[in-house]
Each structure stands twice: as C-alpha cells, then as structure tokens.
Amino acid sequence: MKEQLALGILKLAGKLPLGLARAIGSLVGHISWLTGSRARAVTEINLAHCYPDMPAPERRRLARRSLVATARTGMEVAGVWQRDWSVSKKLIHSVHNAEAYDRAAAAGTGVIAVLPHMGNWEMFSPHFAGAAQMTALYAPPKMAALDPVIRAGRENENTTLVPTNRRGVMALFKALRERELVVILPDQEPETSGGAFAPFFGQPALTMTLVHNLIQRTGCRAVFGVALPVEGGFDIHFIEPEEELYSGEQDQALAAMNRGVEACIALAPEQYQWEYKRFRKQPDMKTRLYRK
Template identity: 40%
Template sequence: MTQQPTPPRSLDLALRILARAPLPVLHAAGTTIGAALAHLPNRPQRVAEINLRLCFPAQDAHQRRRLLRRTLQETCKTALELAPVFKRPPEQVLRWVRQVHGQEHFDQALGEERGVLLLAPHIGCWELLNLWVAARQPLTALYRPPRQPALEPILLAGRSRNGARLLPAGPQGVRGVLRALGRREVVGILPDQEPDGSEPFAPFFGVPAKTMTLAGRIAQRSGAVPLLAFAERLPGGRGFDLHFFPAEEAVADPDPAVAAAAVNRGVEQCVRRVPAQYQWTYKRFNTQPDGTSPYPKKRRRRA
C-alpha cells in the first residue's frame, strides 16, 4: 500500500489561521495583493495579460488593463478563501451562498434519473460549489493530482469533507464515475484544463485550445444530463451566488471535435458572465496546432 505524502505542517497551520479570518477581510486582502501584482512584473500577470489579449481583441488597452487588475484581485481572493472553504465546518461555509440561479435545471436533471454530469469551469469559488452539491446529492468528482504530491492530502481532505468521493483522472477514475452515473448520482468535472495526449483543438473565445474529450465520452457512454455550473463571488465579501445552466446536447456528440467545441462554448458562456473571476492565470493555450505557444518559455536556472 502506497503511503500518502504528508502535507507541510507550516502550510496546514497557515490554512488554519487564515480560516479564522472573516470572508470580507480575506477578500479585502486579496484585492490589495492583486492590485500590487498588477503593477509588478510577475508570471501570473504576464500569462493573464496574454490570455486577455487573445480572448478580448476588441477591447482597447485601457479596458484590458482594468480587466487584468480585476482578474489578479479575484485570483488572490480565490487563493485566500480556500482556507476557510477547506478548514471551516461545511455548514458554516454554505451559509455564504446567497442565491442559487437556475436551481430548477439542477433539480430537473436529478428528476430525470439518468445521473448528472456537472461541468464546473475554474470560475469564482469552484470548491464551494463542490460542498453545496455534495450536501444535497452523492457526488463523485475527478481531479488532477497536484504537481507537489505533499499538497494532495490537503486537496482531498478539503474536497471530501461533505461526503464527496474524489477519484484521480485516469482509466480507473473514469470507470468510477461511470459507475456513479449508473447509480444516478452526480459527477463533477473541471472541463477547462489542457489535456495530455492527442486531444482535438476547439475554439475558446475564437482561439484554438487543446480540449479534453473526457466529458463528451462520459456523457455519451452514460446518457447523463450535462449541466454547467459555477460559484460567482459577490463584491465586498458578501458571499456567493451559484449558477446552473443546461449544457448543449452536442456535448455528448460521438464526434470528439464536435463535443469538445460544445464544451468550450458552454465554458465561454459562463466566463462571459463574470470574466474577471475566470482563471486567466492558467496557460490555457499553451499548445497550439502549429506546435508554438503564445507564452514565454521558462528561463533555466544557471548551475
């Protein structure tokens, strides 16, 4: 049996300390730190700047600078609010949910008794969405193990506190989610990460993006109802609104390229509602069809 790596005690302690802070304080700190990052050269700023330029070409320089600043502020809020979401009792965290928009879509999907495939992009506080769903229905979620193995126990403990079952993405994980959908449960997938392997390219804000076919394959094989969802962060630390939308039927198309394009259109629909709260600091377009990348290469450290 493989021993689970132990998370750094200093990190766990920092999360516990941050978890005691009120949400408005954490969001105010994120606003301040993000504003500073917008004026200092750093990698997240550069990546977000490139992404925004690619995805919003009609905006002028002033509009993009303003969106970049807000993006970095929201990114910092995401990082800081992770502590209470992972460490406070779930019932306390769920009190931050103010409204649920489109809950009728979620309830209707459950009523069809085909299982629900929840596509949750990296918008706002996606970890809160996980807690809310798991408090109401059996939830199985696929995840990508972090690059630092010591962080995995924190991730798993934080996401599974409300009874959610976490499975690493891979053949065994796919079999697990198909069994969960066969039991008419809810399965959650983060659909907007660049996959490995020879996956197709599909437009995302008009830019070619290597896109996972996993969501489409699961939807096709299971017959589950596909939904899009995200947790919108409200200003002033007032909490969060949840949003649920029906996904296109083409998500389950047998043509992988058609299904991938449908997934990206759904993600884009969500992002356009709260563009500053999307994870623009992620290298979404790192692999292009011609083998190039729009992002600067990492500089190698001198020996």
Template identity: 40%
Template sequence: MASPKASALLFLLKLAGKLSLQSAQRIGRVLGTLLWFIPGKPRQVTNINLEICLPELSANQRKQLARSSLRHTGQTMMEIPLMWEWPVERCLDLIREVDGEELLTQARADGKGLILLAPHLGNWELAGLYFSSRYKMAALYSPPHMPEFEDYMIRVRGRMGSELVRGDRRGLARLIGLLREGEVAGILPDQSPRGKGNAYAPFFGMEVRTMTLVAKLMQKSGATALMTYAERLKDSQGFRLVIRPCEPGMADDDPVVATTALNKSVENCVREIPEQYQWEYKRMRHRPPGQPNPYKPGRVCQ
C-alpha cells in the same frame, strides 16, 4: 511524517482558515493588486489571454479587466482556506441565492446521472461543497506535487461525503459507474489536458487542446451535463450559485464537435463575469503542432 514544506503549507492554510470572509477577501485584493504592479508571470499571462480572447475590448478596457481579474484571483486564493477549514454549514451560509435551480430539478427528474462542469470561475470550491452537500458526488482531481498534502485535500474536500477520484483509467471507470447509477460527478472542464486522446477545439476563437473526457462520460453513462459557478458578490456579501445549460453536441461522437460545444459552454459562463475568471492560467499553451505558442514568442507548439 510531513516534509517541512508541507507542514508550513498546512500551518498557513489553517491560520488563514481562521479569517472572516471580509478579512480574507481584503487580503486577497491586496495580493492581487501586488500581482498587477509586479511585472511577473501572472500579469503577463493575463494580458496575453485577454488580448487573444477579448479583442473587441479597447486597450484600456483590457487593462482594467486584467487588474480586476488579478484582484479576484487573489480573493479566490484567500477564500480556499475558508472553504477547507470552516464548518460546512458556515460555508454554505455564504450562498445568498441559487440561479438556475429549475435546470437542476429538470436534470434530476429522469433519474439519469448528472455531470456538473465548474470552470475556474468565481469560487469553484464553494460550488463543489454545495453540490456534495445535496448529492452523492464524485469529483475528479489531480494529485498535488506534495504527497503529504493529498490526504489533507481529500479529507477537507470530502467532508460532506464527496468522493475524490484520480484522473486515470480507474478513476474514469469509477465515474462511469456512479453516473450509470444516477449519481453526480464534478469536473473542472477548462484545464489544458496532457497526453493523447484529446482534441483541438476553439476556445474564444483559438484552437486549443481540450478534454474529451466529458463526451466519453456522457456517451458511456447517458448522463446529462450542466455548467455551474459561484459568483462572488460585492462588499463581502457572499456568493450567488449559478447553474447554466450546456451547448448542444457535447455528447457527439465526433470529438471536435463535442469539445467545441464544451469550450463554448465554458465561454458562455466566462462572458457573464469575465473579471472572475482565472485568466492567469495558460489555457492556450497546448495548440496544434506547428502553431505559435502565445506565451513563448518565437516558439511553436509541439
């Protein structure tokens, strides 16, 4: 039986899933505006990240971007229940255009596996749903803190047959196997990974710990990688699905070369619509040992 906390969360998700896109986005913008006016962690982290990553902007430009980012993050929060509770066809109808379809066609023409890298940009849940509706696809995920919530998450994300695999050794082996068979894998590439086996590479000019998983998958399977995101259109008009090429070198044997290319590929996408990136995430929290922790003044990274 689910805990009271899990039951309450599922109830709220299902309730929010009854909203229209316009209503959900309107509520999300209000929530994001509140996050801007309340001097809490989301606003603080957003400001720090923008100062680090976009120093070329003026103080006023960063202020406006921070406010816009929080509003978009609020919209993303309210859109996720729609992506999980709406019928798949209704979700896919929100995609008004696909930019970069020729890259997808080219990548699939040789019969090799395809790795789709979807940063925390725009609505990544819709991007995943779109590709799982077209291909046999597996997506990497981290188990939620509430075990009762995991079954629900697997069910709704797998409505089109997408397979969710844990980010452990067994999950890695499963992804390699699927990619060798010419299938598709989805990964969120801009997370701050834990543990050993990763590398430090520049992200918007700052050395941060970066996953080597993508390079390992490409090396072991021969798969191609592409970037993708679902851009939120104005006035609740829907979304534009965007596919972009990756920087060369992502499969390099040198982990620093490979992760540098990965971060640059993410950065290229973020620069296209920076207001829709999740700047509220502490992407810079894992730096080389001894380097200052940007989120904790006076402390260094271990």
C-alpha cells in the same frame, strides 16, 4: 521548511473571516499586478488572444481585476477547506437558474456538473452536500504536506475523490451509471491523448474529451455551474448546455462545451482564471504563445 510554511499559511488563511480573507487576497492581487508578475504576463497574453477587439486599456483593467479576483479566491478556498460544510453552505445567498440542474437530475441518467475555473468552485461541495452522491477527480498537490487539509476539505460522507488516472475515470463511469453526480473542471489542458482541439473564444485550444466520452457511454445529462462572490458570500449560477454537447460528433460536442464555458465567463469575465496557460499547446505543436 517551504511545505511547512505553506501549510501554516493555508491553515491561518482558513481561520480568517471571509471579509478579511478577501481583503488580504485583494492586496496580494494588486501586488501581483504592480510587480509585473508572471501571472500578470500570462493573463494579458490570454486576454489579448481571446478579446483581440477589446481596447487595450479595457483589457488592462480586466487583467488587473482578474489577478485580484484570483488571489481573493485563493484565500476564500482555504476557508471552504477548513470550515464545516454546513457553515459554508450558509454563505450561499442565492441559486440562479436552479431548474437547469433540476432538469438534468430529473432525467435519472446521472449528472455531470461542469465547473470552469471561475469564481469559487469549491462552494459546490457544500452546495451539493446532502443532496447528491458526488464523485470528483483529485490530483494531490505538489506539496505533500497540504494534501491532508485539501483532501479533508473536499471529501466527506457523500463525496468521493478518485485519482486522475484510468481507475479514477472508471469510477466516474460507475457513478454516472448509478445515477449519481460527477464533478469535472473542463478547462484544464489535457494530455494530447485525452484531448482534441476545439474553438475557445475563436482560438484553437486543446480540450478534454472526457466529458464527451462520459456522456456518450452513459447517456447522462450535464449542467454548467459557477459560484460568484457577492457581499458576504456567494451566488451560485447554473447554465443549461447547448444540445450540441450531447452530439455523437466529438468536434461538435467539444465546441459546445467550450461555448458553455464562454457563457459562464460572460457572467463575470474578471472571475475567470485567465492566469492559466490555456493555449500552451497549439495545432502546429510549434507555436509558443507564452514564451518569455
């Protein structure tokens, strides 16, 4: 019953005009703030951890805007999954610093699009449609009933979804060696075996080593990207990574990747998903930052 209800809400949200979907999302975000939700608590912890010098009233305002932005994104994503990509592509108003991606692609070694959990990253599927053969990791949702809708919304003739296991990682290596495009969201906390601690806003964060390994073994290039909401649609921004991202020294590369995520966040801090428990694991393996 719960899965069918969630599926019905997802399908309904996907049929709403963008403006109405955003308005509903904003309302949900404000309710989440006013009710003192767990998402609010995690957001405030993360912001205090990352912006310790920011005045407390300013951090609270940022936290509230973040909850609203995240709820709006959830409503927007439902539309991207259920619209034809040609329709979604028309919602992209402008592309900033497109030459950063063009330079990476021109190297002819394959490209990793590094997309933080910020804005509406699902808009990159319609953006790249027809321009590049794309491979992305995909973990089915916990609610199995949602899987067909999400999978159909993310996969088409030029996009391949691969599992988040060894077979999927091998598919990423293969795609890059064939000079294709790979999409990775870099700011989820990995298993300890697949990560190492690196600074993120000056704080130790367990950071995935996958991007570093892909670069070192294939010689590919990378570019950061975010799709930020604007009136009636989205603007896409590309950011060129620091050269240290390509360093053979893992510590240097991971720190550079996190600085790239920080550079994306600087474009619109409220659009980042601060609700995620990014610092759940700490080097001492004892600190419990999100303990209730």
